Structure formats: C-alpha cells, structure tokens
Amino acid sequence: MGVKRRAFLIGGAALIGGGLFAVSWSERSATRRAAKLVAKDKAGVFQTWIRIAEDDTVTVFSPHVDFGQGSVTGLAQIAADELDADWLKVVVEAAPVNVAFANAPLAKGFAGEMLPFSVPPFLNGIVGSGFAMIARNLPLQVTGGSSTVRATGQMGMRVAGAAARSALIATAAKRFGVPEAELTSANSQVVHAKSGRALRYGELAAEAADMTLNGEPKFKDPKDYRLIGKSIPRLDIPGKVNGSAQYGMDVQLPHLRVATIMAAPVRGGKLVSVDPAPALEITGVEKVIELDNSVAVLAKGYWQALTGLRALSPQFSDGGHGSLSSNSIAAAQVAKIQTGKPNNKSGHGDVPAALAASGVRLIEAQYAVPFIHHAMMEPFALTAHFKDGKLELWGGVQDPLHSRKEAAEAANIGVDQVTFHPMMMGGAFGRRLPGYCEIIGQVVQIAKQTPYPVKLIWSREEEVKHGCYRPQASAHLKAALDKNGRIAGWTTDYAQSEDVTRETHFVYDVPAFALRHYEFSTNQHDGPWRSVNSNQNGFYSESFMDELAAAAGEDSYQFRRKHLHPGSRHLAVLDDVARRSGWGTPLPTGRGRGMALVESFNSIVAHVIEASVGDDGRPRAHKVWSSVDCGRVVNPDGAAAQVSGGIIMALSSCIDEAITLDQGAVVQSNFHDYRILKLAEAPDVAVHFLESIAPMGGLGEPGVPPTAPALANAIFAATGRRIRELPFRNQAKA
C-alpha cells in the first residue's frame, strides 16, 4: 500500500463533495432513494453508503466514528469486497450528520440481538420510550456495543456493496447488449470476456446510480473474498503518526475563543455564588459565565481560561449528597442484598431446592467493584458557534446525529438549524455516548454569550471528577456442589444501578441458576465503560467458578470443561486457550496461571494469564493468551489489536483503578492519583481467533471481561490468596 492518498477524511474535510463527483448514490437524492430502498425491506436494512466518481474513486460513508477500533476500515473492506472495487481507489468519509444517514442496520442488529423490548444499556441515554423507537429507525449514528462491523458491516455495507455491484453489471449489460450472466466484475471494472471489452465503474456509475437498487442482491461466496479476512492496513493510521489527524481538541477557527469549566464537586449540587473579579483580572480573560451547576471562564486561550478559573472561589451546594462515601455505598449495597427484595430475577431451574438439597456443599462469596473512569486520553473538547440563529458544532462524540439533536434542544432551536462536524476522538470507550456528553449543553450555553466560536475544553481534573463511571457494585454469589463435585445450583445477587439481565450470558450448564438485581442508585451518573456490565459480572462469575473448582478439589480448567456442553463453541474456545498457554505444564516458582471464559457482545473469549505477585503485593501479568470466537473476522490484525487493547485496559482497571467518593465528591483528580498501567507493566498478549460460521460478534469490548477474573485466579494460583474486591493493588501482600 505505498500509494499516497488521503484515504480517511474526518474533521475539517468537506464531507460531501460538490461538483467533483458524477454520482452521489447516497447524498444526491438520499430521501428519494432511502424511500425506495425501505420499500424493498420494511425493516430498513438497506442504506447505500457508497459513492463512485468518474475517476473510479469509491467513497464509503461511514455512519460510525472511529476512535481507534479500526472498524471503519473494516466497513470499507466489506463494502469494497462485495463491490469488487479496487482497494487502492477506496476512501472513507464520515457520513454527514443528517437523518438520511441514520443507521438502520445498526438498529436491526440490536433488534435481532436484544428482542423483545429491551434497549442495549449503552443506549439508555438516547432511547426514552424503549426499543420500538430503535426498530422504527431512530436517527442513529451511534458507535458502541462493539457493533460497527457486525451490524453495519454485515447488514449494511455488505448489502450496499453487493447491490451497487449488481447495478453496475446491469448497466454494463445494457451498454454491451449482452446478458448479465456473461459479465464479471473485478478491480472496479465490469468485463465481458467473450468480446474482450471492459468498462470502468466510473464510466458506469452515473447511469447505474439511477437504477432502483436490489435490496436483496446476491452475495459473494466467502471463498471469493479478496479483502474480507485480510489484515489490510488501517486507513486512519498515517494521519496518526505525523500529527495531522484532527481531533475535537484541535479545532481552529478565526476568532476562536476558549473556555474551561468547573462543575459542582458533588454531583447533584448547584452553583450558589461566584465573584467573577479575580478571573477578570487575568490578561486574556473575557467573561465569567455562571451555569446552573457550574462556572466557566471564557478567554483568548486555554491557559488564560484555566488561570482565570483557578482564581475563582465559587460556592456550590451538595444537592443533599454530602454524606455519601464509597464505603457507605458498599455497606448499603451489601445490606440491600441481605435484606431487600430483588427488583428483577432471571434464570432457570429450582434454585432454592438445589441449594437446600441434602448432601450438597454450599459455597458463598462476596464481591465488590468500585466506580471506574474512562480516562480517554483526549479530555472533552467541543466547539460551538452561534450565528444568526444557527448553531455549528465541531467535536468527537459517539453519536453525532443524536448529539446534534441534544444541541438543538439545549439551544432551543430546530434541529435543521444545527450543523455538526464530527472530528476524531481521542478515546471514548462509552464516555462519549449520547446522554453522557454534558459538555454539549455546557458549550451551547457558553456559545450564546459570545459572538465568536468557542471551544470548551475540560481540564483533566474536570474529566476525572465528573465522569460517567462504570458503576460501583456489590455481589453475593452462592452455589451448591453435589456429591460428584458438580454445580447443582448457583445464584448471583448483585446490587448496582442498572439491571444487567439482557447483557449477561451464563455460559455453564448447571441445573438451576438465578440472577437477581437489587437496584441501588447513587448521586453518580453511571455510564457504559468498555464492555459495560459484562465487566463486573465476568469478574464475579469467573472468580467464583474458580472458587468452586478449588472447593471441589479440581483443576480450574477441568472443572470448567465438566460444565460446558461437549461440542460447544465455549468448550472449543476454552480448550484452545488451555492448549496454547500450556495449561498444566510446570511454571517457575512464584508464578501462577489463571483462566476465565466470558461471552459478551456475541463473542466468546477465554484468557489464560500467567502472573506473579511482588513482595509489595502488587500483581504482575507476564503473559496473556486469548482465544476468541467472534464468528468471521474481517481484519485479523485489527481484530487482534482490539482484543489486546481491551485486555491491557482491563488490566489497568483491575490492578489500579478506582474512583472513590468522600462527602459526596470524587477524591481523585488526575493521573497521579488515578493511575493507568504503563508500558513497563504491560504483558505480551497473544490473541488467536477460532473462526466460526456463527453470527458475527463484537471485538472492541469482549476482550475486557475475562481479564480481571483471569488475573484474580492467577494470583490465587500463585499465592493461595483469593481477592474479591477490585482493584487488586497490593491486596495480595502476604
């Protein structure tokens, strides 16, 4: 791929070309075309996101925003493969933030997965009235739930590419006066081998685009794939090694002003009063702006705004949450599980009978996890400009279309008066999903007070203290082992804000199982953190599975095998990781291996971690083996990077990370007291994919959940100490 081209356009680029292109399959007549297409498939599976120019350039419009998953390249691979396009002529652009580009395949993907009447939890913020809205093609450009490739790719891009190809073939057949069956396509050309004639896609595109596309086109046989399944270099990487990639933080506009903000330290509190004078004395500070629960300083540059903000002594109320602490939350959660009634129950079999049966051994354990912070490397930065009743925004969010709507509501103007320019995101991991981007409302209020465009930048301190954290949660697990050392019954009672029933896949074959939710809310706005609730549930279940193995006097691997169906995908994944990691072979003194198996986002992932514990009690993961069944893999190298990255992020969180509350406010403030794992402690990771014909699963998140329990189990193997609370830190000290 030595070709120099700007193959990935987001941020600052003209999103839709003017007269450059002969054909705009998506944009020129989006509404008319969308209507036609929907008539073919009432579920609205089909969106055409492909544009072919006279010079053969194929532009794939991505309704997703890439924050490093590489999935946008994956989308282009899928579309281009089905289209038989020349990869060197394929470019990707961010889809315009317009309802014509709302992502119906994504909605359908969740429909298949989450029926009936459930909304994936990471979408809670945008779906007020339930699942039906999604199914009716809610304006959706969201990137989350590890959905890009498996939903948009499989159901959208694949159809779009194949339908476009069939229209090009039909057009060529007409021009040549030959039957379609005599034509083949390859490398952006339609070829009539018999007569030796060929037409470039660019020569056919204008006419082909006026055809009614076939909503149920013929797909390629997977054995003919040229791009899908290949480790094609990511299109966005060249711009990320020379400083040219443009993130929300990097927006530059004439007369741009910069603001920074401080919200009430206790979430739920309000701004009571602030004397603006000390800030206004700082050179470059233009305004102190009071918002409902925060104060912002507007200045010529960030440093001046920050200096001004730090000069202020604002008074905030605590919203009645001033006595809340992490310890009080943990204690209340335990009490609620012990004495309260569950808000929801799911499972199978007669659990009370199984636990009360004669001759069984009961095993119980109490687990707890803290709030954790997304810590995306790019703090929130969003630019807004109010002019003549219209609002323009620039920034990186996981759902630009919905963010545009939120901005319109905050500004009290029509959505049509708002333009949103999506920029690259320096991490997101759930933090930038709709409903969690308070910065939208903030920047709109600030922009109202200045004629100039204003970039609101959150300091790292603001970012750490006002996160939408993975919820603090507690769980009580109980199981009965029968005479043969098999699990006769299992209950997981957990207390946290959100019900996780729809996300949880209990993978083991046990006669009786119950999952019970005890709803417990705090003043925090809990949010989806990479892998959402599968994260803590994986930790509980897979740590406890190890405890049961130990209680039964069995090897962790063999104990798990006994509780998995012979011939199942889960067993295949577990066997694969055990074999690759040399499970059962001798280890150096002081080292232990731990394993864990979790299914999330339709992917089945097992890890083995080899670890030791330092004299100070700190665990060290030396090597991680991961085996993954996510169905088909579109880009193996990118897929491995996602799983590996998820594992490292999860190691960081389980070893070190905790947001704690004291007197209702977050204690931590920056990376010195919210530590992130660094390179020196990052293990080698070996990822292996077991491809299957199962429906495509996600990859951005499923590597996360098995990590904490695999490390907990390795610590146990190495030291005999069982740690049931995260983070591990120095708990394993002898």
Added chain:
Amino acid sequence: MAIDVEINGKAFSIDADPNTPLLWVIREELALTGTKFGCGIGACGACSVHVDGEITRSCRIPVASVAGRKITTIEGIAAPNGALHPVQQAWIDAQVPQCGYCQSGQIMAAVALIKKTAQPTPADVDEAMTNICRCGTYPRIRRAVLVATAQAAGSGKGDS
C-alpha cells in the same frame, strides 16, 4: 515581552505571558496541533516534544524557559523531503495507533530514546516509554521500537 524560540527549524518571536506552558503556545499560537493536551501535570506524556533534543513534557514548562532553544514537535521529525522518520514508519508497519491521541507523544519519546540508545534493550524501552496509552497499544509500541531499530521485522505485531 517577546520570547524567541526555534520550532521545527523556524524562528518565532512569541508574544505571550512568560508563564504560559510551552504546550499552549505550540498549539494555540503556532497552530501545531499534533502535540496533544492530556493531563496538564506532566503525567501522561501526550504533550511530549524535544527541547534541544531532550524529551520534554511541554505542558509543564513555561515558554519563557525555552527562550533561545530549539524545539521539535511531531510535525518536525520527518525528513525535509517528507520522508517519514524510521520511528513513524515503524509505527505504521506495526499498526500501532488506535485512537491515536497519545501517539505523537509516544513517537517523540521513542525518537528521543533511539537517539540516545541506538539498540535499546527491553529494559531500556520500559524505562524510557512512560507515556500513557489508554487504548492499550503498549505491546505494539514495544514491537515498533524494535522494528525501528532493526531488531525485529515489521511483520507480527506483538499481540497476534
């Protein structure tokens, strides 16, 4: 008070409060946005630049302290003809970046490391590469440093 600095080989006279961190001068005055703001306390390394060849976290040093010194940012490490620095090329070969936000700083740290130690050992890499990457690209960063110093081939990414 104007402060004279040389950035990426060009001379600039900066008119700013002398206490302004170099980072914000680079980003807002000079519009070189490849150098990133991550934490503001020198903990994450996203703002790393070279000052007279030394790796420096630009969010923590006042612009006045670099008067008369030579500064290099991510935009200034490729050859004048545009050819990528071997570290940049290694970053592409090993497909290192995910979100990419920290990678300017990571690359600047690796360039500084290699300048001092042509054939860094794994321990050298552990010691020098202390920038935070939230996406978890560390195995590939380690790999890319070896690729850039011809201690490894470009294929194989360290996690696959």
